[in-house]
Amino acid sequence: MRSSNPVFSRRGFSRDNGYAGFNTAPQAGGAAVGTQSGNPYADQQAQQGGNPYATNPYAQQDLQHGAPPQAPVTTGRMTIDDVVMRTATTLGVLVVTAALAWALLPVDDANIGRSYGIAIGAGLVAMVLALVQAFKRKASPALILTYAALEGVFLGVISSVVDNRIASGAAMQAVIGTLAVFTAVLVAYKAGWIRVNRRFYGFVMAAALGFILLMAVNLLFAVFGGGDGLGFRSGPLGIIFGVIGILLGACFLALDFKQVEDGIAYGAPREEAWLAAFGLTMTLVWIYLEFLRLIAILQGDD
Numbered sequence: 001m002r003s004s005n006p007v008f009s010r011r012g013f014s015r016d017n018g019y020a021g022f023n024t025a026p027q028a029g030g031a032a033v034g035t036q037s038g039n040p041y042a043d044q045q046a047q048q049g050g051n052p053y054a055t056n057p058y059a060q061q062d063l064q065h066g067a068p069p070q071a072p073v074t075t076g077r078m079t080i081d082d083v084v085m086r087t088a089t090t091l092g093v094l095v096v097t098a099a100l101a102w103a104l105l106p107v108d109d110a111n112i113g114r115s116y117g118i119a120i121g122a123g124l125v126a127m128v129l130a131l132v133q134a135f136k137r138k139a140s141p142a143l144i145l146t147y148a149a150l151e152g153v154f155l156g157v158i159s160s161v162v163d164n165r166i167a168s169g170a171a172m173q174a175v176i177g178t179l180a181v182f183t184a185v186l187v188a189y190k191a192g193w194i195r196v197n198r199r200f201y202g203f204v205m206a207a208a209l210g211f212i213l214l215m216a217v218n219l220l221f222a223v224f225g226g227g228d229g230l231g232f233r234s235g236p237l238g239i240i241f242g243v244i245g246i247l248l249g250a251c252f253l254a255l256d257f258k259q260v261e262d263g264i265a266y267g268a269p270r271e272e273a274w275l276a277a278f279g280l281t282m283t284l285v286w287i288y289l290e291f292l293r294l295i296a297i298l299q300g301d302d
Contacts, residue, residue, distance in 0.1 A: 101156025242294030
């Protein structure tokens with residue numbers, strides 16, 4: 001399973017372990033499968049009843065009776081309960097450290113510099129840890145939980161700054177908005193209103209790349225030119241890009257749901273649930289920050 005995340009693309013169900021269509025060895029009576037088109041799973045859609053994402057390396061077609069491929073009966077495979085528990089644990093660590101940072105790192109005039117410096121440092125280390133995990137072949141629970149703890153420190157201070165100095169109540173509104181987006185995307189995905197296929201994947205990845213590049217350019221202009229850079233994060237343009245950011249986060253949630261579903265269907269090992277938790281946490285953090293920024297712009301202009 002490989003998460004398509006707005007910030008990072010992580011490795012799970014790696015090419016060497018043969019899960020979810022990354023097996024490159026020829027199957028019995030069939031050709032090798034791979035990712036020639038750039039699809040993170042496999043290109044042999046016709047063999048999987050229209051599933052554009054995954055080829056199950058375990059399932060074998062019953063050539064005599066024409067029976068459809070069946071997932072193997074094995075132990076130690078990832079289940080939805082595993083994903084839910086790991087995600088709850090990761091988010092729980094993040095929420096606890098965010099609450100502690102909010103309480104212990106005040107953002108009044110006397111302390112805001114120190115608190116803000118700690119938050120930025122924690123955020124940078126969290127980014128490095130996320131990059132390390134993104135390029136690891138196996139999930140590291142300790143690394144993921146440390147990332148969540150440091151990300152919580154960053155979010156706690158940033159939320160306190162926005163809530164206490166810019167827009168009162170912004171943090172709770174951003175939490176509610178994030179939960180609403182998560183619930184809406186989950187319902188739409190389960191109801192089949194969102195179809196995650198290669199075209200959807202390509203569109204979302206291209207849009208996310210363009211969005212991140214624009215934000216990077218805006219940041220460079222802000223650092224070297226002062227002010228708000230090109231204005232992509234303030235005023236009317238900031239509102240537009242905030243909405244786009246939230247919509248992109250919603251699209252990545254759908255991609256994550258699809259990849260979790262495929263991982264469970266095709267017998268991914270249980271430890272891969274940590275990668276699912278990692279990806280979902282990062283996507284939710286993305287959505288929360290976009291909501292927080294959008295609320296700050298809207299209320300800050302009042």
